[in-house]
Amino acid sequence: MGLRRGHRARPGEWIIEKLIQAVGLSTIGLMVLILVFVGREALPVLMGRINTALVQPILPSKEIDSIPRDDLRSYLELSRSQFEGMDREMLMAMMEAREEGFRDIPESFRADPDSTVNTADWRQLLLPRQWTGYTRPEFVWQPVGTIHKYNLVPLLVGSLKVTLVGLLFAVPLSLGAALYVSQLAPVRVREWVKPTIELLAGIPSVVLGVFCLLVLSGLLQSLFGYQFRLNALVAGIGLGLTAVPLIFTIAEDSFTGVPRGYVQASLALGASPWQAAWQVVLPSAMPGVVAAMILGFGRCLGETMVVLMASGNASMLSWSLFDSTRSMTATIAAEMAEAVSGGGHYRMLFLLGTLLFAISFVTHLIGGRIVRRLRRRLGGVA
Amino acid sequence: METPTSRSIPAEDALDSESPSRTSPPAIETKDLCLSYDEAPALRDVSLSVPERQVTALIGPSGCGKSTLLRCFNRMNDLIPGVRVTGQCRVGGQDILGDGVDVIGLRKQVGMVFQRSNPFPMSIRANMAYGLKLQGLRNRVEQDRIVEESLRAAALWDEVKDRLDRNALELSGGQQQRLCIARAIAIRPRILLMDEPASALDPITTMRIEELILELRRDYTIVIVTHNMQQAARISDRTAFLYLGEVVEFDRTSRIFTHPRDQRTEDYVTGRFG
Numbered sequence: 001m002g003l004r005r006g007h008r009a010r011p012g013e014w015i016i017e018k019l020i021q022a023v024g025l026s027t028i029g030l031m032v033l034i035l036v037f038v039g040r041e042a043l044p045v046l047m048g049r050i051n052t053a054l055v056q057p058i059l060p061s062k063e064i065d066s067i068p069r070d071d072l073r074s075y076l077e078l079s080r081s082q083f084e085g086m087d088r089e090m091l092m093a094m095m096e097a098r099e100e101g102f103r104d105i106p107e108s109f110r111a112d113p114d115s116t117v118n119t120a121d122w123r124q125l126l127l128p129r130q131w132t133g134y135t136r137p138e139f140v141w142q143p144v145g146t147i148h149k150y151n152l153v154p155l156l157v158g159s160l161k162v163t164l165v166g167l168l169f170a171v172p173l174s175l176g177a178a179l180y181v182s183q184l185a186p187v188r189v190r191e192w193v194k195p196t197i198e199l200l201a202g203i204p205s206v207v208l209g210v211f212c213l214l215v216l217s218g219l220l221q222s223l224f225g226y227q228f229r230l231n232a233l234v235a236g237i238g239l240g241l242t243a244v245p246l247i248f249t250i251a252e253d254s255f256t257g258v259p260r261g262y263v264q265a266s267l268a269l270g271a272s273p274w275q276a277a278w279q280v281v282l283p284s285a286m287p288g289v290v291a292a293m294i295l296g297f298g299r300c301l302g303e304t305m306v307v308l309m310a311s312g313n314a315s316m317l318s319w320s321l322f323d324s325t326r327s328m329t330a331t332i333a334a335e336m337a338e339a340v341s342g343g344g345h346y347r348m349l350f351l352l353g354t355l356l357f358a359i360s361f362v363t364h365l366i367g368g369r370i371v372r373r374l375r376r377r378l379g380g381v382a
Numbered sequence: 383m384e385t386p387t388s389r390s391i392p393a394e395d396a397l398d399s400e401s402p403s404r405t406s407p408p409a410i411e412t413k414d415l416c417l418s419y420d421e422a423p424a425l426r427d428v429s430l431s432v433p434e435r436q437v438t439a440l441i442g443p444s445g446c447g448k449s450t451l452l453r454c455f456n457r458m459n460d461l462i463p464g465v466r467v468t469g470q471c472r473v474g475g476q477d478i479l480g481d482g483v484d485v486i487g488l489r490k491q492v493g494m495v496f497q498r499s500n501p502f503p504m505s506i507r508a509n510m511a512y513g514l515k516l517q518g519l520r521n522r523v524e525q526d527r528i529v530e531e532s533l534r535a536a537a538l539w540d541e542v543k544d545r546l547d548r549n550a551l552e553l554s555g556g557q558q559q560r561l562c563i564a565r566a567i568a569i570r571p572r573i574l575l576m577d578e579p580a581s582a583l584d585p586i587t588t589m590r591i592e593e594l595i596l597e598l599r600r601d602y603t604i605v606i607v608t609h610n611m612q613q614a615a616r617i618s619d620r621t622a623f624l625y626l627g628e629v630v631e632f633d634r635t636s637r638i639f640t641h642p643r644d645q646r647t648e649d650y651v652t653g654r655f656g
Contacts, residue, residue: 187463261500265562268456269513269569270490279512284503378503379551 035357041350045120052344054115054147058102061095064088114147120344125152125351141315141326143335143345150348152355154317158232159327159356161319162307165236166300170243171293175282177244178251183263183277194252201245209309212238217310226322230312233321238306243296250295254288255281287374294367298360304329328352407475409434409573409603410455415469417450419462424450426627427469432573432620437595437604439618439635441611443655447627448607452575455605456492457485474572490517493566497578499558501550501565506542509550509561513569528568535601536564537594556587563594567602574598576606580613592617611651615639623647 044050059067059075067075073083076094109115114132117124128137131149139153177197181190217234224233258281266276282289304327312324313334332349339346408431417425425447432438440448453459454471457478471479478488490513501509510529519525529546533539538560542553550561559579566574576595580588595604595617608614614621615635622632623644631638631647642648649655 259500261496261498262502264458264461264494264496265500265502265565266512267461268458268489268494268496269516269565270486271516272486275516280502377549379549 038350038353038357041347042354045125045347045351046354048121050120050344050347051118052120052148052150053118055102055105055110056098058099059095061092061099064092064095109146112147117147119148119150120348125150127151128153139317141331143339143348148345150344152352154315155326155328155331155352156355157317157319158311158315158325159301159329161232161321161325162236162239162311162327163297163300165232165321166239166243166303167293167296169237169240170247170296170300173240174244174247174292174296175251175289178248178255179277179282182252182255183281184273197248198245200241201249205242205303205305206309208238208241209306212306212310224322228312228314228322228324230310230324231322232311232325235307235311235325235327236321238310239300239303242303242306243299246299247292247296250292251285251289254285254292257288258284284378287371287378290367290371290374294363294371297363297367301356301360301363302329304333308333328356406434408432409474410605411470411472412451412454413470415451415454415467415471417447417454417459417465417467420464421466424627425454428627428629430622430629430632432603432605434603435599435601436619437599437606437617439614439621440605440607440624441609441614441621441650442624442630443650444609446624448624449577451624452577452605452607455573455575456489456494457483458494460485490569491571492573492575493569493571494575495559495562495566495577495579497581499555499562499582501553501558501561503549503551505547506550506553506561507546509565510568513565517569532564532568533561535567535598536560537590537597538564554587556583556590559583559587559591560594563591563598567598571602573603573605576604578607578609581609588613611639611653623650625650 059072064072069083072091073080076083076091076098078086105115112132117129123129128139128151130137131140131147134140139151140149141151141154142149174197177193181194181197185193212234213230216237217229220234220237221229255277262280262284263276266280267273271279307325307327308330311326311330313326313330314324315326315331316323318325332352335345336349339349410432412431413429415425415428416423428447428451440451442448450459454467455473455478459465459467467479469479470477473488473492477483502512504512507529510532511525514525514528519528530539530543533542538557541557542561545552550558553561559582563574563576563579579595580591583591592613595606598604599619606614606618618635620633621635621638623630623638623642623646625646631642631644633643638647639651642651
């Protein structure tokens, strides 16, 4: 009761509180909207409602009156309201157009067994297939040409490959730098190292991409002597560079947040500053470190420009770091502009987006659980 | 300001004849020790010698430099940027102030217990074994033996023997502080520095810590900073009264509290200021 009176006495604070609340909730709302938008476009693929086969079965237009109305509607790919708004003439015209389109497909294509394959079927998305002209079953993403092939595996592997390289590069580097800056560096060194690393975050990824493309790729090639100049290694290191400031900042904060008492106790027991940092500060800050790594993973997985520029963009399935690679993000960026809105390719790109979201979501979920468990093991501190 | 009449009195002069450390050399000895933080002096010409296997209390009002002095003895002041130390400070006869001093080795000889208990967020066992591992003792059996011995010495063994693998932060405040004492003595230092070890604890827990200090007195040289004068009177053999960075008086505790020579000491111990 007293609280309520207090509220009324401070209308300004009440308004501000509600405003902040609204801003916070709108962020969540925005996230949900994005998810709905992306997911909606990918939904037909997920539900198996889409057929991207080059040659589709044909219902003769002469028999229009004997076809059940529901079958006719799905044959013409019309929504219920669209279908209701059409008269017999229009439906007839659409059926004839379908027949005409079928006749336009050259005989040679029609003879190809691939032409009747629904390339948006989950088997074609995830399993290898021996397409005409191939010598063995393969995972192929090739959304152009006569038969559009949408196998997701090369892109998934590509994304995970460059992300892993990025993390392997960025995590030790940024954790080491953070530990050094927060625990070992003299104040004067700390004062310029910290802002310099954090400045890296301000470099546009396209600039980093150019750097990888023009400088790093040649450097690494002359170092390792591999065949393809642009590959997963170059892209991964580029990604790592974008993730370093993020991981560094969060890790440095959590190292600095470790109570000074731990360090003092450790030093008083005869530890060197390095031992105190490594054996006491690092384990005590583990929840923050894991959180930093999860965010770094998300950053690497989601980064587009660097991979687009530095990976070589060959959508082939390979675990080798020295092969050109294409990531999911780069695929969306490169192909969205040329995909027909509402078509199979378009929906496939949205499916990639949904997949990216799902991977990020699951990672955060697992990561959050690990962080909570670590915190509990540390006895509720940090 | 009145000139201090008895700023530094060699400890031996005032020793009782029955005291066991009459002949042994002082555990810690300082001479004209001065310390300043960024040019602001915190200690001025401190000269005192801490006798072995006794409890020496440092008392004085807040900001008088008693903690700073304590932290000189294991070079913990090194952590604070802008500290300048001059004069002499000897531990076990060795000068410890030079640049070439093995600070890590020094800290293995001079353990420290802090005002706020600071167990690591690890298991009780890991806390206890930490210092041993730093010394290169990897043998688990030997580790366990020393852990038990030290926990017994800190009167904590019976309370924690069944949960050595539980997190140390689950212990109560007093248990945590005793764990810190046990952890400090596990590496067998010769000297134990205590910086207001009971100031954050309730009276009953404080009493247990004080009993523990009296127990440890047999094996260790203890220097304790306290702002609780009753505590100094109860547990210490010798007391140094510091004021504005100077040792005003250093004498047997009974003497400091009954017949102080300096007016300021008397004023402080009788509670007229501080």
